[in-house]
Amino acid sequence: ELPVDENGLVSGDDVRAGLRDDTILVAVMWANNETGVIHPMDEIVQAVADHQAFLFSDATQAAGKVPVSMDGVDLLACSAHKFYGPKGAGALLIRTQSPPIRLPKLLHGGAQESGRRSGTLNVPGIVGMGAAAQIASERLEKDAAAMRSRRDRFEQGLLEIFPEAFVNGAGAERLPQTSNVSFPGVKAGDMISEIGRLAVSTGSACASGSGAPSHVLSAMGLTKEQAQGTVRFSMGRHTTDDEVDSALELLGAYARRHGLVSAPSTL
Missing domain, CATH: 3.90.1150.10 (Aspartate Aminotransferase, domain 1)
Structure with a gap:
């Protein structure tokens, strides 16, 4: 757990100070869902990269409202309904650069969702989320x-x-x-x-x-x-x-x- 300042910000220095030898993953929300405060992701990305740990960011509140980038981020989550897409559809973006990120299966069975989550794909939700993301990007x-x-x-x-x-x-x-x-x-x-x-x-x-x-x-x-x-x-x-x-x-x-x-x- 990392400290925040009076504005609710997590700084890159605080992330760096909180890293331990056994730290393999850092999780930071892109923007806070209660206050709307946007964390300094460039600083945080650099601090985590220097430690060679993985970085996950919950961008649910930020996606569709402000520019969001995967640069330096290993895993990023967002939700369609936050940018006028269908409820019940979300995405976990996983960087494709080496070294690869191997995640355990969430649900076992079929090979859907790249083998990570079995079950019939929610095609309307997926297409709707993609369309909403395109519109949000343009606007x-x-x-x-x-x-x-x-x-x-x-x-x-x-x-x-x-x-x-x-x-x-x-x-x-x-x-x-x-x-x-x-x-x-x-x-x-x-x-x-x-x-x-x-x-x-x-x-x-x-x-x-x-x-x-x-x-x-x-x-x-x-x-x-x-x-x-x-x-x-x-x-x-x-x-x-x-x-x-x-x-x-x-x-x-x-x-x-x-x-x-x-x-x-x-x-």
Whole structure:
């Protein structure tokens, strides 16, 4: 387990310091799914290469949002639904350069998936994922610029409504669509339930409902109360300016009802 700084970043130096003589694999997510913080993969790739270990990166949150490369990465995972492909389809990319990577079979039986996972191939899912990846690649710069612009405008408006709120990971490079915001004195779950009309979350989808503070935010130095007052907002390819304004209006109304700030009635 590697340490992170106040922005949730894993540095190349931390990776290098954490490597042991018996380390054969390093696993680092490309971008964090809660905060959107993008790790310095060039630094990490170099640190792992100098040690001659293997590098696996979970790029599920990054693929389709920012450029992702296999350069220096041995194994990379991504999921189709994260870039508007079909749910239930994913990919594990394995570098082909020497020396070869030999993985044990996940399921035994037929020779599908290069002998690693037996069972009838999900052809519609595979084709759909490929098509979605092609579209995402073609639209990458345009979509990222639009989402980043709306995210920044949303954060600016949000911090005007809640002056004591803060954006987690704001000091690092982030995915263009993600805002992870802590609201001091607010219970995030209660806030989400009361507002109702916003499809937002208190953490990652795989950990929602656990009741425990986010381990990501805790590692960044947030207190239990701060972590429990945190909401993750996400933009998408189809998010509009009007929807951003509507979200700010709903949040402003919540702030006024609870006397958190003298927020204006229209934004």
